[in-house]
Every structure is written in structure tokens, then in C-alpha cells.
Amino acid sequence: MPWIQLRLSANEETAEKYSEWLMAAGSQAVTFIDAKDTPIYEPLPGDEVVYWHNTVVMGLFDASHDMEKVISYLKGIHPDKQAMQYKLEQLEDKDWEREWMDNFHPMKFGNRLWICPSWREVPEPEAVNVMLDPGLAFGTGTHPTTALCLTWLDGLDLTDKVVVDFGCGSGILSLAALKLGAKKVIGIDIDPQALQASQENAKRNGVEDRLELYLPKDQPTLKADVVVANILAGPLRELAPTITEFVADNGLLALSGVLEEQAQGLVEIYSQWCDMDPVAVQEEWVRLSGKRH
Numbered sequence: 001m002p003w004i005q006l007r008l009s010a011n012e013e014t015a016e017k018y019s020e021w022l023m024a025a026g027s028q029a030v031t032f033i034d035a036k037d038t039p040i041y042e043p044l045p046g047d048e049v050v051y052w053h054n055t056v057v058m059g060l061f062d063a064s065h066d067m068e069k070v071i072s073y074l075k076g077i078h079p080d081k082q083a084m085q086y087k088l089e090q091l092e093d094k095d096w097e098r099e100w101m102d103n104f105h106p107m108k109f110g111n112r113l114w115i116c117p118s119w120r121e122v123p124e125p126e127a128v129n130v131m132l133d134p135g136l137a138f139g140t141g142t143h144p145t146t147a148l149c150l151t152w153l154d155g156l157d158l159t160d161k162v163v164v165d166f167g168c169g170s171g172i173l174s175l176a177a178l179k180l181g182a183k184k185v186i187g188i189d190i191d192p193q194a195l196q197a198s199q200e201n202a203k204r205n206g207v208e209d210r211l212e213l214y215l216p217k218d219q220p221t222l223k224a225d226v227v228v229a230n231i232l233a234g235p236l237r238e239l240a241p242t243i244t245e246f247v248a249d250n251g252l253l254a255l256s257g258v259l260e261e262q263a264q265g266l267v268e269i270y271s272q273w274c275d276m277d278p279v280a281v282q283e284e285w286v287r288l289s290g291k292r293h
């Protein structure tokens with residue numbers, strides 16, 4: 001079916017409101033991107049969404065929809081209709097899933113590690129290759145927070161180490177750790193679809209016997225050599241005692257999902273348990289890391 005996309009320029013104050021307006025005007029789906037076309041970091045239901053200063057709110061309408069009516073509806077409720085910036089685009093009738101797959105290519109992180117979409121040829125068969133299909137879960141390597149964690153893992157000697165991946169999503173970090181030599185990884189996620197994607201990706205990589213997966217309510221008590229948690233700043237703040245409890249003495253910890261302006265507050269919290277390193281930055285996101293004292 002052909003589609004029409006309506007793009008509305010917004011900011012962190014107006015994005016949520018515009019999304020509601022678009023849905024009220026009959027949009028089938030609403031997505032947010034920043035001005036550089038980066039998808040918004042997906043929150044959990046109930047979590048606060050992190051919007052950029054220049055967010056574009058995009059509503060998708062089927063091509064038979066009366067767009068003039070939609071525009072006049074929006075102008076009617078916009079407090080300053082002269083300032084309302086919008087753009088209408090006709091989208092070709094494409095297979096969107098196929099399009100996404102076509103745009104996902106093998107990516108290298110650090111010195112040894114490649115993340116390869118499972119439907120693509122492996123560029124360096126001798127390298128450490130993780131074959132991945134994220135399915136419905138977060139984690140392809142394209143998001144800066146995942147990239148920061150993958151690069152960190154690549155820089156460690158994980159041989160025979162036990163690793164906890166808190167918020168495992170597609171399993172991307174768990175599999176990277178296993179392929180880089182970890183003995184065992186414990187993946188934890190609040191979302192059952194993430195655990196399923198992680199399980200399938202583990203099978204795809206032949207490491208399912210070394211990956212244990214849990215919902216938080218079932219998570220075991222253990223001490224790990226390495227703990228990585230790529231979740232948002234809010235849960236990292238609340239779960240600091242739980243996450244650090246997993247880190248063995250002298251064990252290593254990496255945290256991401258944190259915006260630059262949120263870093264200092266988290267460094268102060270985690271310094272209670274760990275000697276923290278300088279933060280690593282990629283785009284507006286950071287990775288915090290440290291060693292348990």
C-alpha cells in the first residue's frame with residue numbers, strides 16, 4: 001500500500017504533543033527522529049522518552065487519506081500556525097522490512113570484533129564474528145550506546161571470564177563477550193521478546209550452552225568478572241546497588257544508555273562501589289566504566 005508521510009519539526013517540549021495530534025488526525029504510526037535521522041532511543045513502556053532539541057515527528061498516513069484536512073486540523077490546534085513547519089512526502093510502496101535489512105551491513109568494533117547481519121556474507125572470516133538478527137529486540141550495533149559497549153568488550157581479555165549483560169536486548173553484547181572468549185554469560189532483560197531474540201541469536205552463533213537468560217524476577221545471585229549494562233540513566237540510577245552487586249571484587253563494569261549531561265550524576269553514584277574511568281563519548285551518548293573496589 002502506498003503511504004504519505006507528514007514530517008513536523010518539533011523539540012523536546014512539543015514532540016509528545018505533536019505525536020498525539022498526528023494520531024488524533026488518523027496517522028497509522030508515529031515515529032521520532034532527530035534532525036540527523038537517528039531513531040530515538042527506544043524506552044520501556046512507562047519510561048521517559050529522551051527527545052533531542054531538534055526532533056522530527058513523522059506520521060504515516062495511507063495515501064487515500066485527505067491530507068489537506070489533516071494540515072488544517074493541525075493548524076487549527078497549533079498555538080502559532082505560522083510557525084508550524086511541516087513537509088509531506090509520498091512514500092513508494094516498498095517492503096519496509098526488506099529495506100531495513102538492506103541497510104544493515106557488517107560493522108567492525110575495536111580490533112577484532114564484527115557484528116554481521118545473519119543474512120550477509122562475513123567480510124573477515126578469521127575475525128571474531130557475531131551473526132545477528134535483532135528481531136524485535138534492541139541491539140544491532142548501529143546505536144552509539146551499543147557501539148561504545150562493543151568497543152569496550154573488544155578491548156578486554158575475556159578468556160574464561162563470567163560476564164553479566166544487564167538489559168541484553170538482542171543479545172548482541174552477550175554474544176560478543178562469548179565470541180571474545182568468555183566462559184559464560186548471564187543475560188537479563190525485562191522484555192521476554194529480548195530473551196527470545198537473545199536465545200535465537202545464541203543458537204545462530206553456536207554458543208547457546210554458554211548463555212543463561214533470565215527475567216529480572218528470576219535472576220540468580222552471582223559474582224561476575226565483567227558486568228555490562230546498556231539501559232537508560234533512570235534504571236541505572238535506581239538499580240545501582242543490584243548491578244554493582246553482580247561485580248566481583250576487582251571486576252569490571254561498563255554502563256551506557258546515558259546522555260552526556262547525565263554522566264556526572266551517575267559517576268558519583270557508582271563511585272560508591274567502583275573506581276570510575278574517564279567517560280567515553282560517542283555522539284551525545286556516553287559509556288561509564290570502572291573497577292569494583
Ligand SMILES: C[S@@+](CC[C@H](N)C(=O)[O-])C[C@H]1O[C@@H](n2cnc3c(N)ncnc32)[C@H](O)[C@@H]1O
Nearest residue numbers: 138139146167168169189190191194230231235
Ligand atoms: C538499549 S537496550 C540494550 C540492548 C543491548 N544490550 C545493546 O547494547 O544494544 C536496553 C535493554 O534493556 C532492557 N531493560 C530496560 N530496563 C531494564 C531493567 N530494569 N531490567 C532489565 N532489563 C531492562 C530493555 O528491555 C532493552 O532490551
